[in-house]
Amino acid sequence: MTQHSNHPPFSIPPFDPAAMQAMWQQMMGQFTKATGQPQAPPPDMPVEMLKQMQKAYLDTMARWADEYMRSEQFLDQMKKSLEGALAMRRQVEEFIRKASEQSYGSTLGIYDAVGAVRDAESWITRRIDEISARLGAIEEKLGVEKKAARRSANPGGKKVAKRPTTKKSAKKTAKKRKR
C-alpha cells in the first residue's frame, strides 16, 4: 500500500506549497541550463531566440509532465479517480433503476432492453437481407447454368414446357395486367 491509499476516492492530495515551489525551481533550473538564460531576456531579443527559449521551456514542461504521469502518486490517484467515477456511475444507475421501478412498477431496465432488442433486430434484418441477396445471386447464377445445360441438352430448340401456374401466381399476373 502506498502512503496515499488512505485518501477517499475523488480526493486530491493536499496542496503542498513547498513541493510546488521546489518543482517550479527545479523546472526553471532545468530550463536555465537548457537555454543558458539565467535571467529574463532583454526586450529587443530576436524572435528566433525567443522561439528557442519557448521551445526549451515547453520541452522542460513536457518532460516534467511525463515524469509526473509516471509517478506512483499520479498512477495511484488515477486509479482512485477512475474507481470513484465508476462507483458513482453504478450508484447513479442503481438510483435511476430504483426510482423508475417505484414510478413505473417492474419496468426494470425496460428501455435499455428495448433499445438493445431494436439494435439487434436491425442487425439481424440487415444480415438476412445480405444473405437473401447472396442467395438471389447464387440462384441467378444457377438458373443461367441450368438454362445453358437445357440448351445444350435440347439443341433442336424445342420449347420446354412451362411450370404449371398456381392459383396465386395467376392472380398476381392478373393484377399486374390490370395495372
Place this chain on the structure above:
Amino acid sequence: MSTQQQTHPASESADSFIGQMFPFPTADMQGWFDRVGMMPKVLEYARKARRGATEFEVVFESGPVKLRRYRSDVPKEFATPLLCVFALVNRPYVLDLLEHKSVIRQFLDRGFDVYLIDWGEPTPADNDRTLHDYIEGHLHRIVQYLLEACDVDQISLLGYCMGGTMSAMYTSLHQDLIANFILMAAPVDWTDRSQLLALWTDSKYFDVDNLVDTLGNVPPEFLGSSFRMLRPIDTYINKWLGFYERMTDEKFLEEFFAMETWSNDDIPIAGEVYRDFVKYGLQQNLLIKGRFPLGEHRINLANITCPMLNLVAEADHLVPCGQSLPAREYVSSLDYEVMTVRAGHIGLAVGSRAHRELWPRACEWLAARSEPIE
C-alpha cells in the same frame, strides 16, 4: 533570510520570462492583425473539412461494418486486391485524409484495387461483441466476399495500429487466404512497460473488468482523452502555438482542420473487444506467447508465412518501435522487410515525409509480390 524571500526573485524572473516568450500580440502587431484578418478563412476551412478525400462505394455490409472500394481513373495493374484494416478506436479515413496525404491514393495510383474496412460505430447492442466476432466474423466475411468478387485465391492485407494486430491474428488463422501482409505501426509485443500507455493500463493501476462491467462500450471521451494526455504539452500548447504561427498559410489550414476533424471524430469501442485487447494484450502480453485466446483458437504468430512488410514510425509515442519491431521474431515469413520513417504514429499515414520517402517504396514492395492482370 526566509525561504520565501529567497525564492521571490526567481519567481519574478520566471514570470517576465514567460511574458516575453509568449509575446503575442504586442511583439508583432502587424502579424497579429494579419491573423485576425484570416479568421473568416479559418472558419471556412474548419467548416469545410472533409472526412476523406477519395471517392468510394460501399460494396459489402456486415452488421455495422462496411467495406469501401475506392475509385480511381488509374487502370488496375494487379489482380490481387489490397484490403486495409484500421483500428476500432477511430475512424478509418485517416488513411485517406487529403488528396496529397492519402495512403489509399498511393496504392490506387500504383494500380492496386484498394478496399478499406469501416468498422462503424458500436451501439449498446454490440457491447458483448468480442475480438473473435470482429476477426472471425466481420473480417472473415469480408475476405470471403473479396475472394469471390475479385475471383482470386488470395488477397493482400494491410493493418494499421490495432487493425494491424487484428490482421496479424487473422493471417495466423487463415494464412492460405493472405498473399502479402503489411503491418503498419501495429503492436504485437508489450514486454517493454516503459511506454506511458502500457504503464497506465498495468493491472496494478487499471481494472479493465470494472470499467467494462460498469460502462459496457468504452466511451470515445475516455479513449480520446487518454491518447491526448500522453503528450499534454504537445496537444494543448504546442499544437495551438504552431497553429498561431502558421494560420496565414491556407494549405496549412486545410491540413490542420482535416487532422483536427479526424482526431476529434472518436468512436466508442465494444466493451468486450476492449477487455480482450487490454487484458490479453497490454496486460498479459499473450500474443507473443502463442496464447492469445480468440474464441476456441489460440493465436500463434508462427503460422504467418507469407511475405511481410513491417512499417514502423521511429517517433511513435502510441506504439513505440519496441512493440512492433519484435514481430520478426515470432512470425515464420522468410520474405520479411522492415521500413522505417522519422514520423509519429499518425504521421506514418499523413506525414509529408512518409508520403515522400516511405509509401512509394511500400507500394513497390507490394507490386513486386502481387499477381499482375494478364
